[in-house]
Amino acid sequence: MKKTAFLGALTVSGLVAGAAAAATLEDVQERGNLNCGVSTGLPGFSAPNSAGEWEGFDVAVCRAVAAAVLGDPTAVEFVPTTGQTRFTALASGEIDMLSRNTTWTFSRDNDLKFEFVGVNYYDGQGFLVPKALGVTSAKDLDGATVCIQTGTTTELNLADFFRTNNMDYEPVPIETNAEAQQQYLAGACDVYTTDASGLAATRATFETPSDHVILPEIISKEPLGPLVRHGDNEWGDIARWTLNALIAAEEYGITSANIDELAEGTNNPEINRILGTEGNLGEMIGLDSDWAVRAIKAGGNYGELFERHIGESTPIGLARGLNAQWTEGGLLYSPPFR
Amino acid sequence: MSTLSEPPKESFRLSMLIYDTRYRSLTIQTVAMILLVLMISWLVSNTVQNLENLGKDFDFGFLGQRAGYDINQRLVEYTSQSTHARAALVGILNTILVAFLGCALATILGVIAGVLRLSKNWLVSRLMAVYVEGFRNVPLLLWIIAIFALMTESTPMPRDFREGGDASMLFGSIAISNRGVYVPAPVWGEGASLLIGVFVISLIAIWAFRRYAHRRQEATGDILPVFRVSLALFFIPVLLTYFAIAFANGRTEQAILATGGEAGLTLTEYAESQESLNVCLIPGTTTALNLEKTLRGADVRYNAVPFNDEGQALEGFQVGDCNVLSVPATQSDPIIAEAEGGFAPVPLVETIRRGNALEFEQPYLGGFNFDGGIHLRNSLIALWLALSLYTGAFIAEIVRGGILSVSKGQTEAAYALGLRPNRTMNLVILPQAMRVIIPPLISQYLNLTKNSSLAIAVGYMDVRSTLGGITINQTGRELEGMLLLGLFYLVLSLLISGAMNFYNSRVKLKER
Numbered sequence A: 001m002k003k004t005a006f007l008g009a010l011t012v013s014g015l016v017a018g019a020a021a022a023a024t025l026e027d028v029q030e031r032g033n034l035n036c037g038v039s040t041g042l043p044g045f046s047a048p049n050s051a052g053e054w055e056g057f058d059v060a061v062c063r064a065v066a067a068a069v070l071g072d073p074t075a076v077e078f079v080p081t082t083g084q085t086r087f088t089a090l091a092s093g094e095i096d097m098l099s100r101n102t103t104w105t106f107s108r109d110n111d112l113k114f115e116f117v118g119v120n121y122y123d124g125q126g127f128l129v130p131k132a133l134g135v136t137s138a139k140d141l142d143g144a145t146v147c148i149q150t151g152t153t154t155e156l157n158l159a160d161f162f163r164t165n166n167m168d169y170e171p172v173p174i175e176t177n178a179e180a181q182q183q184y185l186a187g188a189c190d191v192y193t194t195d196a197s198g199l200a201a202t203r204a205t206f207e208t209p210s211d212h213v214i215l216p217e218i219i220s221k222e223p224l225g226p227l228v229r230h231g232d233n234e235w236g237d238i239a240r241w242t243l244n245a246l247i248a249a250e251e252y253g254i255t256s257a258n259i260d261e262l263a264e265g266t267n268n269p270e271i272n273r274i275l276g277t278e279g280n281l282g283e284m285i286g287l288d289s290d291w292a293v294r295a296i297k298a299g300g301n302y303g304e305l306f307e308r309h310i311g312e313s314t315p316i317g318l319a320r321g322l323n324a325q326w327t328e329g330g331l332l333y334s335p336p337f338r
Numbered sequence B: 001m002s003t004l005s006e007p008p009k010e011s012f013r014l015s016m017l018i019y020d021t022r023y024r025s026l027t028i029q030t031v032a033m034i035l036l037v038l039m040i041s042w043l044v045s046n047t048v049q050n051l052e053n054l055g056k057d058f059d060f061g062f063l064g065q066r067a068g069y070d071i072n073q074r075l076v077e078y079t080s081q082s083t084h085a086r087a088a089l090v091g092i093l094n095t096i097l098v099a100f101l102g103c104a105l106a107t108i109l110g111v112i113a114g115v116l117r118l119s120k121n122w123l124v125s126r127l128m129a130v131y132v133e134g135f136r137n138v139p140l141l142l143w144i145i146a147i148f149a150l151m152t153e154s155t156p157m158p159r160d161f162r163e164g165g166d167a168s169m170l171f172g173s174i175a176i177s178n179r180g181v182y183v184p185a186p187v188w189g190e191g192a193s194l195l196i197g198v199f200v201i202s203l204i205a206i207w208a209f210r211r212y213a214h215r216r217q218e219a220t221g222d223i224l225p226v227f228r229v230s231l232a233l234f235f236i237p238v239l240l241t242y243f244a245i246a247f248a249n250g251r252t253e254q255a256i257l258a259t260g261g262e263a264g265l266t267l268t269e270y271a272e273s274q275e276s277l278n279v280c281l282i283p284g285t286t287t288a289l290n291l292e293k294t295l296r297g298a299d300v301r302y303n304a305v306p307f308n309d310e311g312q313a314l315e316g317f318q319v320g321d322c323n324v325l326s327v328p329a330t331q332s333d334p335i336i337a338e339a340e341g342g343f344a345p346v347p348l349v350e351t352i353r354r355g356n357a358l359e360f361e362q363p364y365l366g367g368f369n370f371d372g373g374i375h376l377r378n379s380l381i382a383l384w385l386a387l388s389l390y391t392g393a394f395i396a397e398i399v400r401g402g403i404l405s406v407s408k409g410q411t412e413a414a415y416a417l418g419l420r421p422n423r424t425m426n427l428v429i430l431p432q433a434m435r436v437i438i439p440p441l442i443s444q445y446l447n448l449t450k451n452s453s454l455a456i457a458v459g460y461m462d463v464r465s466t467l468g469g470i471t472i473n474q475t476g477r478e479l480e481g482m483l484l485l486g487l488f489y490l491v492l493s494l495l496i497s498g499a500m501n502f503y504n505s506r507v508k509l510k511e512r
Helices: A002-020 A024-031 A057-070 A086-091 A106-110 A153-164 A177-185 A196-204 A233-251 A269-275 A281-285 A291-299 A302-309 B021-053 B084-116 B122-136 B140-154 B192-220 B226-250 B267-273 B286-297 B310-319 B329-338 B378-404 B408-416 B421-458 B463-475 B478-507
Strands: A034-038 A076-080 A114-116 A121-123 A125-130 A144-149 A169-174 A191-195 A212-214 A222-224 A227-229 B175-177 B180-183 B185-188 B253-259 B278-281 B303-306 B324-328 B345-353 B358-361 B374-377
Touching (some): A024 A034, A024 A057, A024 A233, A034 A057, A034 A086, A057 A076, A057 A291, A086 A114, A086 A227, A106 A114, A125 A153, A125 A196, A144 A153, A153 A169, A153 A191, A169 A177, A177 A191, A177 A196, A196 A212, A227 A233, A233 A269, A233 A281, A233 A302, A269 A291, A281 A291, A291 A302, B084 B122, B084 B378, B084 B421, B084 B463, B084 B478, B122 B378, B140 B378, B140 B421, B180 B378, B185 B286, B253 B286, B278 B286, B278 B310, B286 B345, B286 B358, B310 B324, B324 B329, B329 B345, B374 B378, B378 B421, B408 B421, B421 B463, B463 B478
Parallel strands (some): A144 A169, A144 A191, B278 B303, B278 B324
Antiparallel strands (some): A114 A227, A121 A222, A125 A191, A125 A212, B175 B180, B180 B374, B185 B358, B253 B324, B253 B345
């Protein structure tokens, strides 16, 4: 009995000790792969393809960071997390970063002690209803049954929205997007609510997407972005500037097609600094000089990733909207590489 | 002569701690104790250290903060403005509800299946064997999800119940939909307290009669028809009281008064003549129930303006809070006669009944869902059925084992005395089998209670889903939340096993 207790204590201590490490970069390099938390399956953002490989817009951020840090975009261990398990997984050190359509909020940043490294998709919460219901506005939803993923900001927004409009509703709490989809299609709820991008992605997988409409009201701001733990600023900087490199690459016209050519040197000093042919930005961030080249090569710049995974040519069919470059009226604005 | 040699003097040496059997066990226990304390203190300090590294403190203050989320099944009042502690309480009550329902149904199922499994009828005993093996050997989570899927996929949507849809309500009052089962809800009217009083008295009478019958049988050997008399005592006084009250005041007519219209209009005509229909009523009364039923029947849109009692409702009507009010027919003329100024109430054509001591509120189709009645959500039903069927299979085996533990001689002796098989079972076998059945039954109840934490799989908002799920997620207090959750299950389990042990000590073999 004493032996089992001792072994049990060893196991527990092993688990606890894992969380204490602060130097994430060294851990990742030593381990040889990046543990990245993603969703349990949201088409276009993070879902396994037919070959079983994870792909999507959020997955691409993980791959870019892995390419920058380890030189290999495939050296990523994807950990599927639900709305409820994601923060515990990150806080406990099970994953090195979380890239899972997670909304940047004050309390998550300060109270949960996480560091959001930027925004890779500006989103807002919407409602998906069957056309047959004849509902044209979210204000008509008094008394409706609403499917909602638990442990999300959308759950709180929903409560606020119905309360401020003095309406009743019946929440049906659900763990994952796949379950929500099944419940919604079975008619167990009238409405499915989550981020508008998630609704578009979900609707794209329906048999007849045209039978369902996304209501015009967007009831919240949902800036989605990757995040890391508080307390390791070097690691946070790597994730932040990898994302910025992808955004800046689009702004300066660096694509996966011309990057090899540009990496030999151009007459634009900003491009040269990003791609490491001028200055020593790589050294400052604790990596080698062509870290950004590898990150961009992993899947292309921000615009390429958007088009490939969730853009208008894909079944998900999202327009750039707020997610266009600042030069084109959007909100994407990378600080200068200098 | 003899020399007195003293025995060698006992002196304590350190090696005796290991080699002397008198001290060895003490040594081992002390060392084990020290190791255990060291281990625990190391675990605690490690946790504290790691929390510090993460920049987190240990604080239960989050329980007082605003929760911000809604819960569908609430046994106590709760809104998104309530605190996390309140949300936890709602979850706790939901856990207790499903655990209680589950234990009750599992016991019934288990006892029936356990007895029938011993049946001499081949078909019955094999069917029970299939039930027991099927449920015992498939994980509980699968059963929960399977029953839930069955309920959502194979039942009609609420809108199928509309005219032209292909679903209809069971007996006109129970709706089985893919959002849950809606059953009529009782509404207590005037005289309800008398009705309940009579019911309690008849329960006491049943208990007293059974006691008397038992005594009499012990003394004289005569057997009274306990079951039939109990049944009669259970139903007849209550039904008599109910009809007496119904006869006295149930048929009292209520007039419907309206302001700003002409006399002699029907509800529909009046509603068309007005911009909006505001109805003063007292929620939860049979009058309000009947009034709303009439309003729905007339197919008019209205707003309910709630009041606490009839006096306030009348005042509200007089000052214009609403334009429709229902009053007893005898009071309507004085009200009309006393009206002055711009306030000019007129009676409408329709009248309603004041209502009996007990009326039932039928579920009816609202905008998206059924309204009214009691809503048993699919999540509750699926969890309840799965927990009961699963645990019932284990209880069946315990009951079977208990019955088999009573020697065959007991049955034969009872038969020889001329007892019929069901009396033999009830009076001879089961009382003896209970001694064997109760202790393992306690652990099945505990299992069921703890297994109810699988509720989140079907979105049932138990304490694991509220405190242990959403609250932890929104506040980031994993350690505190999980500790509270663990504490709650510990206390609940200890309470259940305490109560069951008390029962066990009453039925176990009394040795004198």
